[in-house]
Amino acid sequence: xxxxxxxxxxxxxxxxxxxxxxxxxxxxxxxxxxxxxxxxxxxxxxxxxxxxxxxxxxxxxxxxxxxxxxxxxxxxxxxxxxxxxxxxxxxxxxxxxxxxxxxxxxxxxxxxxxxxxxxxxxxxxxxxxxxxxxxxxxxxxxxxxxxxxxxxxxxxx
Amino acid sequence: xxxxxxxxxxxxxxxxxxxxxxxxxxxxxxxxxxxxxxxxxxxxxxxxxxxxxxxxxxxxxxxxxxxxxxxxxxxxxxxxxxxxxxxxxxxxxxxxxxxxxxxxxxxxxxxxxxxxxxxxxxxxxxxxxxxxxxxxxxxxxxxxxxxxxxxxxxxxxxxxxxxxxxxxxxxxxxxxxxxxxxxxxxxxxxxxxxxxxxxxxxxxxxxxxxxxxxxxxxxxxxxxxxxxxxxxxxxxxxxxxxxxxxxxxxxxxxxxxxxxxxxxxxxxxxxxxxxxxxxxxxxxxxxxxxxxxxxxxxxxxxxxxxxxxxxxxxxxxxxxxxxxxxxxxxxxxxxxxxxxxxxxxxxxxxxxxxxxxxxxxxxxxxxxxxxxxxxxxxxxxxxxxxxxxxxxxxxxxxxxxxxxxxxxxxxxxxxxxxxxxxxxxxxxxxxxxxxxxxxxxxxxxxxxxxxxxxxxxxxxxxxxxxxxxxxxxxxxxxxxxxxxxxxxxxxxxxxxxxxxxxxxxxxxxxxxxxxxxxxxx
Numbered sequence: 001x002x003x004x005x006x007x008x009x010x011x012x013x014x015x016x017x018x019x020x021x022x023x024x025x026x027x028x029x030x031x032x033x034x035x036x037x038x039x040x041x042x043x044x045x046x047x048x049x050x051x052x053x054x055x056x057x058x059x060x061x062x063x064x065x066x067x068x069x070x071x072x073x074x075x076x077x078x079x080x081x082x083x084x085x086x087x088x089x090x091x092x093x094x095x096x097x098x099x100x101x102x103x104x105x106x107x108x109x110x111x112x113x114x115x116x117x118x119x120x121x122x123x124x125x126x127x128x129x130x131x132x133x134x135x136x137x138x139x140x141x142x143x144x145x146x147x148x149x150x151x152x153x154x155x156x157x
Numbered sequence: 158x159x160x161x162x163x164x165x166x167x168x169x170x171x172x173x174x175x176x177x178x179x180x181x182x183x184x185x186x187x188x189x190x191x192x193x194x195x196x197x198x199x200x201x202x203x204x205x206x207x208x209x210x211x212x213x214x215x216x217x218x219x220x221x222x223x224x225x226x227x228x229x230x231x232x233x234x235x236x237x238x239x240x241x242x243x244x245x246x247x248x249x250x251x252x253x254x255x256x257x258x259x260x261x262x263x264x265x266x267x268x269x270x271x272x273x274x275x276x277x278x279x280x281x282x283x284x285x286x287x288x289x290x291x292x293x294x295x296x297x298x299x300x301x302x303x304x305x306x307x308x309x310x311x312x313x314x315x316x317x318x319x320x321x322x323x324x325x326x327x328x329x330x331x332x333x334x335x336x337x338x339x340x341x342x343x344x345x346x347x348x349x350x351x352x353x354x355x356x357x358x359x360x361x362x363x364x365x366x367x368x369x370x371x372x373x374x375x376x377x378x379x380x381x382x383x384x385x386x387x388x389x390x391x392x393x394x395x396x397x398x399x400x401x402x403x404x405x406x407x408x409x410x411x412x413x414x415x416x417x418x419x420x421x422x423x424x425x426x427x428x429x430x431x432x433x434x435x436x437x438x439x440x441x442x443x444x445x446x447x448x449x450x451x452x453x454x455x456x457x458x459x460x461x462x463x464x465x466x467x468x469x470x471x472x473x474x475x476x477x478x479x480x481x482x483x484x485x486x487x488x489x490x491x492x493x494x495x496x497x498x499x500x501x502x503x504x505x506x507x508x509x510x511x512x513x514x515x516x517x518x519x520x521x522x523x524x525x526x527x528x529x530x531x532x533x534x535x536x537x538x539x540x541x542x543x544x545x546x547x548x549x550x551x552x553x554x555x556x557x558x559x560x561x562x563x564x565x566x567x568x569x570x571x572x573x574x575x576x577x578x579x580x581x582x583x584x585x586x587x588x589x590x591x592x593x594x595x596x597x598x599x600x601x602x603x604x605x606x607x608x609x610x611x612x613x614x615x616x617x618x619x620x621x622x623x624x625x626x627x628x629x630x631x632x633x634x635x636x637x638x639x640x641x642x643x644x645x646x647x648x649x650x651x652x653x654x655x656x657x658x659x660x661x662x663x664x665x666x667x668x669x670x671x672x673x674x675x676x677x678x
Contacts, residue, residue, distance in 0.1 A: 037242060037245060044252040045252065047256040048253070050256070051255070051257070051260045052256075052259060054259065055259045057263075058266060059262070062266050102160065106230070107232065109164070110162075110164075111160035112160060124166070127163070127166035127170070130169050130170060133173065133177060134177060137215065140180070140184045140208070140211070141183045141187070144186075144188050144191070144208065147191065148187045148190055151191060151201075155194070
């Protein structure tokens with residue numbers, strides 16, 4: 001009886017040993033192509049946008065009415081906008097050809113050539129995504145600062 | 158417009174990346190400060206981790222962008238193409254992390270709110286508990302104060318009543334349902350002549366002189382609940398009797414059962430004696446006035462009768478029948494005049510001489526005259542005179558008459574017994590500044606029911622013809638006239654205790670200054 005019990009206990013180890021010693025083709029491992037990185041990044045933007053929307057809604061639901069929490073909501077709005085801009089920027093990038101850029105004297109002299117379509121113009125606009133991300137982080141900074149000070153004042157009271 | 162320069166975008170990207178790093182760092186700093194202040198606060202914890210992840214994402218992205226721009230400016234596109242997947246990968250990873258942290262907010266805040274609600278209810282309960290504890294503490298303090306105040310009041314009250322109990326000059330006592338005296342103040346014990354040790358053994362039966370008084374007292378106190386101004390006689394430890402005015406209240410238990418009584422008794426012996434003396438004095442005074450009036454009214458016709466009878470005696474020979482009758486009339490008239498003279502002496506209407514007298518001499522003179530007669534009847538006289546007695550002021554003759562009266566009375570009392578002893582003594586009583594002469598016999602004594610009447614005029618226990626009943630009345634009048642008092646004891650009391658016979662105490666004041674030769678009242 002003991003011998004049978006010991007054999008049962010040893011079975012997983014024996015199987016692992018057999019697989020290691022006698023390898024074959026591991027078809028279960030999936031290969032990843034080049035566009036997958038872009039898709040993942042884009043999905044991350046969507047996930048981040050949804051999370052920011054959820055945070056905005058959550059803060060609104062939480063009934064935190066102080067100035068700091070309002071700044072945090074503004075941060076969410078700007079960050080969602082930035083995500084939209086960044087997402088569209090990534091999306092439109094494949095539609096811009098290398099020939100659309102001209103460079104006369106180095107990288108800093110790069111120009112986007114016409115004729116200008118909506119795609120080209122929007123793509124150009126998406127390169128200025130910091131116009132959304134900086135205000136967004138500025139409001140986050142204000143939110144943190146305000147919440148901290150308000151907390152200090154509450155403590156004094 | 159045929160082309161758009163990318164330079165603004167490049168510049169904004171580089172500058173913006175730097176600004177983003179700074180802003181995300183500042184946000185992280187405030188989040189960290191918040192967390193440091195209240196590490197247990199979920200909100201600050203969330204904000205800190207959110208800012209931390211955002212800071213990582215911002216730095217990763219900004220640094221990636223800066224490197225990209227720098228490498229491209231430096232025309233190292235190949236290097237950037239090597240680094241770009243790593244930068245993008247990091248950015249993606251951190252963005253997903255940031256999204257993951259963000260979605261925890263809502264659930265976290267729900268948990269936080271639930272905890273806050275619990276904490277709030279706990280705090281409320283704690284506050285209520287604190288309020289209750291404060292109230293309880295206040296109540297306790299109030300209770301302590303109240304107890305202290307009540308204790309002080311009780312102590313003051315107890316002290317007040319204890320002082321009253323201890324310092325009262327009247328007897329205050331408490332007794333139980335078996336009539337045992339459980340507590341009596343020192344004035345009461347002194348009044349009864351008992352010691353503190355004997356107090357525990359005392360019962361009401363021991364101190365009530367008359368059984369009827371005690372029965373009456375107990376019946377009344379149980380039936381009515383109190384007795385008021387009850388005049389009773391108490392028996393002292395030495396056997397003497399005192400008169401007290403007694404007021405007492407019954408004490409009842411929870412079931413209305415009699416558990417004892419508490420009472421106050423005032424010693425009225427002195428008051429009663431004084432009242433008796435006052436009544437006696439008033440009686441004597443009125444009798445004296447009446448006697449004086451009668452004596453004056455009788456004296457004149459008596460003189461006329463005596464005068465005419467003596468005149469008529471000249472007309473008849475003594476041997477004749479008329480002469481014999483006149484002699485009888487004269488003798489009886491003289492006897493009447495003697496009585497009238499005694500009445501006048503009693504009522505102090507007679508003249509008195511005032512001179513310095515030595516009582517011992519007066520007593521010796523009287524005894525010298527009467528001793529032979531006493532010896533004839535087997536009565537032995539004993540003298541016990543104190544030496545160096547101060548003189549008293551008075552009429553020697555009258556005082557002799559007083560002592561003769563006392564010795565005659567003693568003689569009569571002992572004559573019936575077939576003999577006896579007569580003790581004459583004298584001493585000086587310093588506290589009252591009086592000379593005391595004592596005449597004590599061993600005769601049959603004076604019955605208790607007549608002792609109060611012996612000084613009344615014409616009161617006598619002798620057979621008809623043997624006495625007029627004026628002897629002690631006259632003596633009383635004379636001693637009163639001398640400012641003294643007569644006290645009588647029957648049976649007499651000596652050092653050996655109660656003695657057979659009667660003792661008369663004649664107490665005369667020792668007057669300072671020159672005596673008045675004659676005093677006519």
